[in-house]
Amino acid sequence: MSAPVSGGDRTRVSVVIPTYNRSALLRIALDHLTRQTMPVEEFEVVVSDDGSSDDTKAVVDAFTDRLRLKYHVHEDLGFRASLTRNMGARLAIAPILVFLDTGPLFGPDFLRRHAEAHESTHGRAVVGYAYGYNPEKDMAWVTPELERLGPVAAVAAVAKYRDDPQFRDIRHGLLERIGYDFSRRLAPWQLFFTINCSVRTDDFHAVGGFDEGFNEWGGEDLEFGFKLHRHGLEFHFAPDAWVVDAPHQRDLYALREQLSRQMHYFLGIHREPLIEIGCALAAKHLLWSWEDDYRDLLAWQHEVGDRSVGSELAESLRDLPVGTTVAVFGAGGDVPAGMPPMVVMDFDERQLMRVAATSSTHTDYHALGLCTPLADRSVDVVVITTRLAGLWDRWGDELLSEARRIARDVRVVPDRSTSGT
Numbered sequence: 001m002s003a004p005v006s007g008g009d010r011t012r013v014s015v016v017i018p019t020y021n022r023s024a025l026l027r028i029a030l031d032h033l034t035r036q037t038m039p040v041e042e043f044e045v046v047v048s049d050d051g052s053s054d055d056t057k058a059v060v061d062a063f064t065d066r067l068r069l070k071y072h073v074h075e076d077l078g079f080r081a082s083l084t085r086n087m088g089a090r091l092a093i094a095p096i097l098v099f100l101d102t103g104p105l106f107g108p109d110f111l112r113r114h115a116e117a118h119e120s121t122h123g124r125a126v127v128g129y130a131y132g133y134n135p136e137k138d139m140a141w142v143t144p145e146l147e148r149l150g151p152v153a154a155v156a157a158v159a160k161y162r163d164d165p166q167f168r169d170i171r172h173g174l175l176e177r178i179g180y181d182f183s184r185r186l187a188p189w190q191l192f193f194t195i196n197c198s199v200r201t202d203d204f205h206a207v208g209g210f211d212e213g214f215n216e217w218g219g220e221d222l223e224f225g226f227k228l229h230r231h232g233l234e235f236h237f238a239p240d241a242w243v244v245d246a247p248h249q250r251d252l253y254a255l256r257e258q259l260s261r262q263m264h265y266f267l268g269i270h271r272e273p274l275i276e277i278g279c280a281l282a283a284k285h286l287l288w289s290w291e292d293d294y295r296d297l298l299a300w301q302h303e304v305g306d307r308s309v310g311s312e313l314a315e316s317l318r319d320l321p322v323g324t325t326v327a328v329f330g331a332g333g334d335v336p337a338g339m340p341p342m343v344v345m346d347f348d349e350r351q352l353m354r355v356a357a358t359s360s361t362h363t364d365y366h367a368l369g370l371c372t373p374l375a376d377r378s379v380d381v382v383v384i385t386t387r388l389a390g391l392w393d394r395w396g397d398e399l400l401s402e403a404r405r406i407a408r409d410v411r412v413v414p415d416r417s418t419s420g421t
Contacts, residue, residue, distance in 0.1 A: 011068075012115050013043040014092030014201070015100060018084040020050040020076075022102040023059045025246060029102060030063045032154070038111045044068040048088030051076025082210035082220045085194070089204055098198040104130065104243035105146065105154035106196075113241035114198045125189075125203075125225065125233045127182070128196035128241035131158055134170040135255060139247035142167070146246060154244045174288070175237065182235035186298075187274065189225030189235065190290055196243045197221070199228065207231050211269065217255050219262030222278075226270065256285050264371070273297060273347045273368045280370040280398055293394070297368070300390040301348050308334040309385040312413045316383045325379040327406065329369030329399060330387030331355065335362060343379065345369055346387065370398050374406040382407040386414070 015033065019026050026047065033045055045067050047060050051074060060071045070091045074083070089097055098114050100106075110128075117126045132142045145161075146153040161167040169175070171191050182188035207227035214220035229235070263282040267275045274294055281287045309332045317326060317339070324340070331344035333354030345367040346352050352364040365373065368391070369384070382403040392399075403410040 010041050011044055011094040012119075013038070013096045013098055013111050013198075014089075014094035015043060015045045015098045015111065016048060016085060016088035016092060017045065017100050017102060018048050018050060018081055018088060019052065019056060019102040020084075021052045021054045021056070023052070023054045023056045025103045026056060027059045027062075028105065028246075029100065030059070030067060032106055032110075034063070034066045035108050036111050037108045038115065040067060043111055044070065044092070044094060046070045046072070046088040046091050048084045048091075049073035050080055050084040079215055079217065080212070081194075081217075082214045083212045086209045086212065089201070089209055092201060095201050096198055097201050097204055099194045099196075100243070101195045103246040104133075104195060105157075105246060106243045107155045107158070110241055110243070113238055117236055117238040117241065118198065118200060122200065123203075123233050124200075124236045125192060125228045126198045126236050126238050126241065127192055128198075128238050128243060129175075130169045130171075130193065130195045131162070131167055131242060131244045132169075132247065133193075133195055133243075133245035134168070135250050135252060136170060137166075139245070142245070142247050146244070157244050158242065174291075180237045180239065182237060185235075185291055186294055187226075187229070187291055189222060189229045190278075192221055192225030192228075192235065194221040194224075195245065196241070198241075199233075203228060203231065203233060213265055213269070214262055216258040216262055218259035219266050223266050223270070226266075226275075256282075259287075260285075267371055268373070271373065272349075272366050276368055276370050280395070296394065297347060297391065303390060304348075304387055306333055306348075306351065307387060308332055309387055309413070310334040310336045312385050313339070313383060316411050316413060317381070320381065324381060326381045326383065327372075327374065327379045327403075328383045328385065329367075329403065330385040331364075332385070332387055335359065343374065345372065368395065368399070369402055370395060372402055372406060376405055377408060379407045381409045381411060384410070384412045 017029060049056055060069055063069060072087050072091060096115055096118050114126060118124055132139055146157060149156040174191060178184040210220050210224050260282045263279040267279045277293050278290050281290055314336045327343040329345050331346050333351035335344060335355050341361040343363045344355055345365045347368050349366045352366060355362060355364055384399060384403060
């Protein structure tokens with residue numbers, strides 16, 4: 001680890017670049033940072049190395065006469081992007097952290113635009129645009145075009161292709177839909193990607209940085225954004241703080257499978273219906289409908305209100321022998337007195353608080369029932385009540401699948417278990 005540099009009182013921005021065996025791309029990124037309109041005295045660059053075996057350290061050393069650089073490397077123990085970013089952030093001295101991946105290119109005003117987005121107001125998480133970033137498409141055509149355009153490739157590519165649908169950020173449609181105004185989204189953090197973002201250093205540390213339990217591709221930036229949102233930050237789009245992704249070969253199926261596993265980890269540390277929906281969607285590779293599905297849940301929650309399903313539970317469970325273990329999806333707040341200890345779940349946390357206030361014998365989870373924390377065949381019976389009726393067309397198959405995973409007997413009120421309607 002290199003020693004801290006002097007001049008911290010003038011440093012406006014710390015650029016944190018996590019890297020792993022991508023020295024050629026790192027060289028290009030560092031070269032772009034030497035061309036910023038922000039004076040070099042006003043920013044530092046922290047390269048945080050996840051255990052590279054190539055010439056990454058030599059590349060960093062080659063720029064020490066042109067950039068204010070710090071370098072950290074730790075042992076290669078597998079994919080540890082969260083830890084790598086956190087280690088970089090711990091070395092940073094500026095009030096603003098700008099996070100970049102190793103590969104993207106950017107224009108000369110990149111750092112100035114990020115700084116201005118924060119210095120005009122406090123309490124922001126800033127999202128920059130990422131031209132050419134779309135892991136779901138073959139973007140191989142971008143690489144030779146960037147090579148052809150030469151040293152000013154990023155600026156030239158944006159000038160030439162900014163209106164080309166094939167060159168758009170994967171988030172473009174959702175950004176356009178909200179008029180690039182994150183206040184119009186319930187969960188703006190779903191569009192917070194570390195390929196290009198920034199946050200104030202004190203806010204970064206206030207939420208604990210990136211969760212280091214994420215050890216595969218995807219999800220750690222969403223969880224970080226989620227914490228920033230809960231911390232009270234507004235999300236701001238900075239269109240002029242853009243990058244151009246330099247595409248590289250990706251195994252899309254493998255990435256999707258990794259993201260699905262990472263979303264299960266996300267749910268394990270923030271167990272609530274919003275994250276449960278994301279977890280279920282990631283398993284089907286349909287994460288882009290997350291915001292709409294969450295809006296639908298909130299609309300149904302408002303419609304169903306405090307509807308009691310106590311009589312449904314009493315009827316559904318009246319024939320059960322003593323000692324039967326039960327879980328309820330959509331328990332509501334009125335669990336009949338005298339019921340044996342049960343696992344009760346509801347999407348409305350207020351209803352669960354009512355259950356807890358009247359009985360200490362039940363185990364409650366703020367959940368829909370799409371991805372529960374229960375083990376396979378851990379209960380005898382699952383009851384799915386009419387509190388989930390308005391969500392059945394969307395989530396019926398998933399609810400039944402999860403219920404059948406954890407129970408030997410599934411009882412749906414009314415019986416929709418075979419019709420799916």
